[in-house]
Amino acid sequence: MYLNMLSFIGKSKRKLTTGALLLSTLLMLSACGTNGSGASAGGSAPAPDAGKSQAAAPAASAPAQAPASAPKDVAPINVAYMPDMHGATPIVLGEEKGYFKEAGLKVNAVKFLSGPPEFQAMASGDIDIAYIGPGATFLSAQGKGNIIAIDSLNTGDMVYATKKSNIKDWKDLKGKTVGVPKGTSGEMILNLGIEKGGLKPSDVNIVNMDVAGAVSAYVSGKVDAVAIWSPYTAEIEKQVGKDNIVKLGDNKTFFPEYVFPQSWVVNPKFLKEKPEVVERFLQAWAKANDYRMKNIDESIKLTAKFTQVPEDSLKAQVETTEWIDSKKQIDYFKDGTVFKWYENLEKLFVAGEKLTEVVPADKFVSKDLYLKVIK
Missing domain, CATH: 3.40.190.10 (Periplasmic binding protein-like II)
Incomplete structure (x- = not known):
């Protein structure tokens, strides 16, 4: 069977x-x-x-x-x-x-x-x-x-910024475009990071995308950052190389409270x-x-x-x-x-x-x- x-x-x-x-x-x-x-x-x-x-x-x-x-x-x-x-x-x-x-x-x-x-x-x-x-x-x-x-x-949700975006910390997301499948654990990590950076969601241009679209947008440079999870993060690393990725945080960033x-x-x-x-x-x-x-x-x-x-x-x-x-x-x-x-x-x-x-x-x-x- x-x-x-x-x-x-x-x-x-x-x-x-x-x-x-x-x-x-x-x-x-x-x-x-x-x-x-x-x-x-x-x-x-x-x-x-x-x-x-x-x-x-x-x-x-x-x-x-x-x-x-x-x-x-x-x-x-x-x-x-x-x-x-x-x-x-x-x-x-x-x-x-x-x-x-x-x-x-x-x-x-x-x-x-x-x-x-x-x-x-x-x-x-x-x-x-x-x-x-x-x-x-x-x-x-x-x-x-x-x-x-x-x-x-899960510890595999991550927010990745592109190197060319000049984003180095959560606070740098202000005014930047972030692709994320809304209603997901990726969005949860993004929102926690935005709060950690002293920002509000309205300070960031958050764009709702499906999984493939979010990864494609990141790889092609159409967004400044993306909130996504493993194993799709591995695909991003394969496409652009780890040296071109700025990792802002993941689930462990907010342990043990969450x-x-x-x-x-x-x-x-x-x-x-x-x-x-x-x-x-x-x-x-x-x-x-x-x-x-x-x-x-x-x-x-x-x-x-x-x-x-x-x-x-x-x-x-x-x-x-x-x-x-x-x-x-x-x-x-x-x-x-x-x-x-x-x-x-x-x-x-x-x-x-x-x-x-x-x-x-x-x-x-x-x-x-x-x-x-x-x-």
């Missing part, structure tokens, strides 16, 4: 910029989707014209045999992934290692490049479970998706109607997550094969990630750490007027579900 890999195209009428066509294979993937978490890191650019096209999944080795106790009824489930080590690898491993088969699941893997379109797809019933980056968390806080697991903590969790969320309606299927998915996901952490090199190779993203780019993303195994995740759920992470993020969303108030995290984080399923 192989993943049924779908390429989802969102409902906005905006097109990807022609600059994207000039990018390498990594960014050409953007033409198939929208814009992390993702994100990778859960980014959030507008989507191209609505529609859905189905393509054959990349060849994969035979999955491990499921035990005799595997459920007899096979439940179909539509899962949104992003083509990176966070949003794709658990899905690839779940299939390759037989975890989905063991759980009695038939997974349709649907490709996205950002969080908000995933929530739109959940609202329309097209998606049941999705990976999101930190930037789309506010939509969960609005009640549009229940967080069921923490994929990892931590940036990447999550797996479930459609609230699907959770209500089919809680046992969600539990099956969570069991398989946890096994895949733990396997990923113990077998990074193999996971990179399998993910590269499935997503067609170069291994070097995926390796760079691993270096900007703090992984969380099942045992540690249980502890974080039990002691309330997870709730603190999300409620701190919400403060940023309130400041950015995406939320009117901080919503108690236990309203949208399904702590009890994780603790019930993962022993």
Whole structure:
């Protein structure tokens, strides 16, 4: 049984910029989707014209045999992934290692490049479970998706200025043009940096761009700076050279006050109607997550094969990630750490007027579900 890999195209009428066509294979993937978490890191650019096209999944080795106790009824489930080590690898491993088969699941893997379109797809019933980056968390806080697991903590969001812009510090962004996919973790880092520099967002010419467009604009010198994330930062470095980049900051610049969790969320309606299927998915996901952490090199190779993203780019993303195994995740759920992470993020969303108030995290984080399923 192989993943049924779908390429989802969102409902906005905006097109990807022609600059994207000039990018390498990594960014050409953007033409198939929208814009992390993702994100990778859960980014959030507008989507191209609505529609859905189905393509054959990349060849994969035979999955491990499921035990005799595997459920007899096979439940179909539509899962949104992003083509990176966070949003794709658990899905690839779940299939390759037989975890989905063991759980009695038939997974349709649907490709996205950002969080908000995933929530739109959940609202329309097209998606049941999705990976999101930190930037789309506010939509969960609005009640549009229940967080069921923490994929990892992201440190790969970065703000890069061009050398010719003469930007050397956050305060130098005043009056400059910055490309960023809005509603993403990249925008969150940008806004924190603007505040750190004693500026207001209105002091900066912030231009909303999709992922490929933002990278292309930076490479071609059409913007002074860009707020983007790994593995797309690796593409920028490859295109212009590290010596021509001025890095203003990343997630770690704002640790420990702000931590940036990447999550797996479930459609609230699907959770209500089919809680046992969600539990099956969570069991398989946890096994895949733990396997990923113990077998990074193999996971990179399998993910590269499935997503067609170069291994070097995926390796760079691993270096900007703090992984969380099942045992540690249980502890974080039990002691309330997870709730603190999300409620701190919400403060940023309130400041950015995406939320009117901080919503108690236990309203949208399904702590009890994780603790019930993962022993």
